[in-house]
Amino acid sequence: MRYEAPESLDGAVALLAGAQGEARVLAGGTDLLVQMRADVVTPDLIVDIKKIKETRTVTEEKGGWRIGAAVTGAELKDHTRLKQAWPGVVEAANLIGSTQVQGRATMGGNLCNGSPAADSVPALIAAGAVATLVGPKGRRDLPVEDVMLGPRKLALTKGEIVVSFLLPPRPARSSDAYLRFIPRTEMDIAVVGAGVSLSLDAGGTITAARVSLGAVAARVLLVAEAAQAIIGSRLDKPAQDRLEAAARAACRPIDDKRGTIEFRTDVAAVLTRRTALIALDRARAN
Numbered sequence: 001m002r003y004e005a006p007e008s009l010d011g012a013v014a015l016l017a018g019a020q021g022e023a024r025v026l027a028g029g030t031d032l033l034v035q036m037r038a039d040v041v042t043p044d045l046i047v048d049i050k051k052i053k054e055t056r057t058v059t060e061e062k063g064g065w066r067i068g069a070a071v072t073g074a075e076l077k078d079h080t081r082l083k084q085a086w087p088g089v090v091e092a093a094n095l096i097g098s099t100q101v102q103g104r105a106t107m108g109g110n111l112c113n114g115s116p117a118a119d120s121v122p123a124l125i126a127a128g129a130v131a132t133l134v135g136p137k138g139r140r141d142l143p144v145e146d147v148m149l150g151p152r153k154l155a156l157t158k159g160e161i162v163v164s165f166l167l168p169p170r171p172a173r174s175s176d177a178y179l180r181f182i183p184r185t186e187m188d189i190a191v192v193g194a195g196v197s198l199s200l201d202a203g204g205t206i207t208a209a210r211v212s213l214g215a216v217a218a219r220v221l222l223v224a225e226a227a228q229a230i231i232g233s234r235l236d237k238p239a240q241d242r243l244e245a246a247a248r249a250a251c252r253p254i255d256d257k258r259g260t261i262e263f264r265t266d267v268a269a270v271l272t273r274r275t276a277l278i279a280l281d282r283a284r285a286n
Contacts, residue, residue, distance in 0.1 A: 005048040009134050009163065012047050017136045017159030019045045025161050027055070027070040028104040030097060031113040047161075054163055055108070058082060063169030066132075069108025069162045077102070086167055087282060088176030088195060092123030095180060098187050108162045111144065114152040117190045117215040121148065123178040125212035125222050126195030128168050135160030145212070145222040174199040175282030179275045180214075181267050183258065190215045191259045194247070194271040196279045198230070204284065206230050211243075211276070216251040216268050223250040226272060235280050243276060244269035 006012045016023050021044030024032055035041045049055045055070035058079055065082055073093045076082060083090045096105040096119050107120045111131070124144045131142050136159045144165065147155050156162070176197035182188035193214035201207050211226035226246035233239035253264040 001042075001044060001046065003046045003048065005051050007051045009052055009054060009161075012049055012052060012161060013135055013159050015045065015047050016161065021045065023047065025049055025112065027109040027112075028072060028106040029109070030101050030105045031109055049161065052163075061166065065167040067107065067165045067167070069131075069164055070106050073097075073102040073105050073107075074099075076107075085170045086127060086176060088178040088197065088279065089120070089123045089127050089129075089167065092178035092193075092195065093120045095119040095178075107165060111147055112154060112156075112162055114148055114150075114154055115189075116148075116151060116217060116219055117193065118220065119178070119180060119190055119193055119214070121220045122193045122195035122212040122214040123176065124165060124195075125220060126178070126197040126210045127176055128197070128210055129165045131162050132164045132166065133160050134163050139163075141166070145220065148219045150218045171199050173201070173283050173286055174208075175279050175286055177275045177278035177282065179271050179278070181271055189258070192216055192264055192267045192271055193220075194268065194275040196272065196275045198276070198279050198283055200280075200283050204234050206233055206235060206280075209276075211247070211272060213247060213250060213268055213272065216253045216264055218252070221250055223247060225250065230276065235276060240273050240276070244273050247272040 023045040024043040026046050026048040050070050055068040057068050059066050076090050076093050110118045110120045129144045131144050178195045180190040180193040195212040198209040199207050209227040211223045214220045229242035229246045230239045247269045251265045251268050253261050
């Protein structure tokens with residue numbers, strides 16, 4: 001196995017594009033190293049991107065925020081202004097593993113691991129985040145909901161890497177939230193995850209919303225019908241009922257030892273409502 005740690009995007013792309021055999025990107029390594037030790041993957045080349053400045057910074061851009069793909073959960077947690085603007089994104093990133101894992105885990109790695117149960121992905125999708133990809137053919141932007149095609153399947157071409165995420169500008173009276181259900185009290189994989197982002201007018205009516213569900217289908221879902229169910233409402237009981245119904249209808253889960261289809265569908269509905277109510281309270285406070 002060959003290990004490389006380039007200091008430029010061009011260098012990383014050249015290594016990945018020219019690789020013979022299986023090549024993997026190392027951001028935090030909290031998934032990759034575990035998979036290697038279990039002989040799930042045996043890469044011929046590992047390209048560590050942590051020395052590339054663009055992957056390791058959090059900056060304001062065009063009124064929004066750009067987060068490097070290799071920024072750790074611990075670093076996001078310590079970023080006060082980002083937490084104020086996008087609390088749901090930060091709290092989702094901080095559900096990946098233990099405190100120790102947080103010092104390494106990244107949203108770029110969480111997305112590119114290709115798991116429908118990834119915690120940060122529903123929050124990023126609800127936020128309307130766009131992933132910036134760089135590859136042999138140059139740079140392109142892709143909505144986060146379009147990056148994952150299915151379990152372990154990504155829309156990246158050979159040599160492409162996710163460099164950063166751009167979160168859009170935050171209007172007044174807007175906020176987001178993320179909740180998940182797990183069998184244990186901590187450090188477990190989501191049975192269901194729900195991300196909600198919304199904006200209010202001066203009277204408290206929802207004017208815009210995005211809703212995303214994880215672990216209920218082969219990929220993390222953007223549920224437009226759930227957002228439409230609450231836009232124009234003050235999230236009263238009828239709107240909550242519509243939201244739950246839309247979340248249920250979007251679910252396409254599987255039966256496994258961690259939850260049945262019926263259980264996951266019920267939890268998705270309840271979790272989406274609870275997440276929306278948290279986002280609503282936060283938006284009112286803004």
